[in-house]
Amino acid sequence: MAAIRGSGPGTRLLFSLLALPLLQVAVCLEPITMGITIAAVSAFTGYVSFPDFYCGRLVECCRVDKPFNNTALQNDLKEKLFGQHLAQEVIFRAVTGFISNENPKKPLALSLHGWTGTGKNFVSKIIVENLYDLGMQSKFVHLFVSTVHFPHNSLIPLYKDQLQSWIRGNTSSCARSVFIFDEMDKMHPGLIDAIKPFLDYYEHIDGVSYRKAIFIFLSNAGGELINRRVLEFWKEGKRREDLELKDVENVLSVGLFNNINSGFWHSSLIEKNLIDYFVPFLPLEFVHVKKCVLAEMRHRGYEEDKDLAHQVAKEMTYSPKEERLFSDKGCKTVPAKLSLHL
CATH class of the missing domain: 3.40.50.300 (P-loop containing nucleotide triphosphate hydrolases)
Structure with a gap:
């Protein structure tokens, strides 16, 4: 077989295709053999990062050194x-x-x-x-x-x-x-x-x-x-x-x-x-409950409806009795309340 030369995108793609069967075999092996196989493929292709491939696609790894966003x-x-x-x-x-x-x-x-x-x-x-x-x-x-x-x-x-x-x-x-x-x-x-x-x-x-x-x-x-x-x-x-x-x-x-x-x-x-x-x-107020309703609408794929959010927020109970300032259940019952209207 003739030697494969070059380092362009087409060459890297060809390398990856050649390596694919080896990676499929690696998945079936025990961890030590799999690690050696993937590392060898990585060295050959320069395409697969062993930690990223193994930990990102095969198993979940504990990586304390992983960058935090x-x-x-x-x-x-x-x-x-x-x-x-x-x-x-x-x-x-x-x-x-x-x-x-x-x-x-x-x-x-x-x-x-x-x-x-x-x-x-x-x-x-x-x-x-x-x-x-x-x-x-x-x-x-x-x-x-x-x-x-x-x-x-x-x-x-x-x-x-x-x-x-x-x-x-x-x-x-x-x-x-x-x-x-x-x-x-x-x-x-x-x-x-x-x-x-x-x-x-x-x-x-x-x-x-x-x-x-x-x-x-x-x-x-x-x-x-x-x-x-x-x-x-x-x-x-x-x-x-x-x-x-x-x-x-x-x-x-x-x-x-x-x-x-x-x-x-x-x-x-x-x-x-x-x-x-x-x-x-802190206890949530009426304005915060409205924001929760709007967020729940977005989560369900609906367009924001501020009038409906106002209506749902009004149906919540508030305390103290005189001021009616704080939502008794915060935003916890918002999904259930919203479902009644949708």
Whole structure:
């Protein structure tokens, strides 16, 4: 067979076609042989990048060194999250600062608090989608729901052992593991303290480093404290956008520590200052609910209808009774309400 010369587009295409059968064979091989085969093809063609091909098309890989798109995260928070200027700012700075630090001293721990429907779960989804292409379906993202995974008070010792084992095993597999704890306000007091060693400033624990992991806690606890502070701002004639993190964070952490229904009651995570940020999610107002309706229309492929959005937002319930300022369920029931009109 004559030697193939040249390096133009046609030549690279021919190389790729010749390599295709080898790649198909590689998929059927065990990981070590497959890696050698793909690497050999890559060297031959100069066309296939082994990490990109193997990790992008064959399996999902934990790549701590993968470039992080700060702008994409910022745009997602700005365009998809309504009425949460504090959460947008804090989460963007916290996540980008942590990811860009090649040698963090401890894992990132975010505790998100506020009424239902204000965007806590939505923000968690945004964060992991910017970290992993598969988002919440990634094998490196782990969701714990208190009422599902830890339902029985009598089994707390067992849950603590299981929780430590899950975190140890998954972080051993991927240093950039993400652990999300939903319904913290329904978690049994003392249970969350089982993960305290993994959030602390240890370089290694039994040979495993947890410093690049991310822990996210979601809770309705503290919602009343946040709403009260926002209402005070409103009565003082101030804009909600003028509310700063320092106006809420301290009273929030103290309130959670002393609230037996918070999941953080007398928790060592708060006592030892291992939660990096207590992020308040403000109650949503009428204008924010309208934006949620419009966003849901776009998501379903409909053209925006501002009159319909106004009508759907009006059908939501608001409190306090006199002011009718805050949506009782945030944007949580918007999809169901909109379906009645579509």
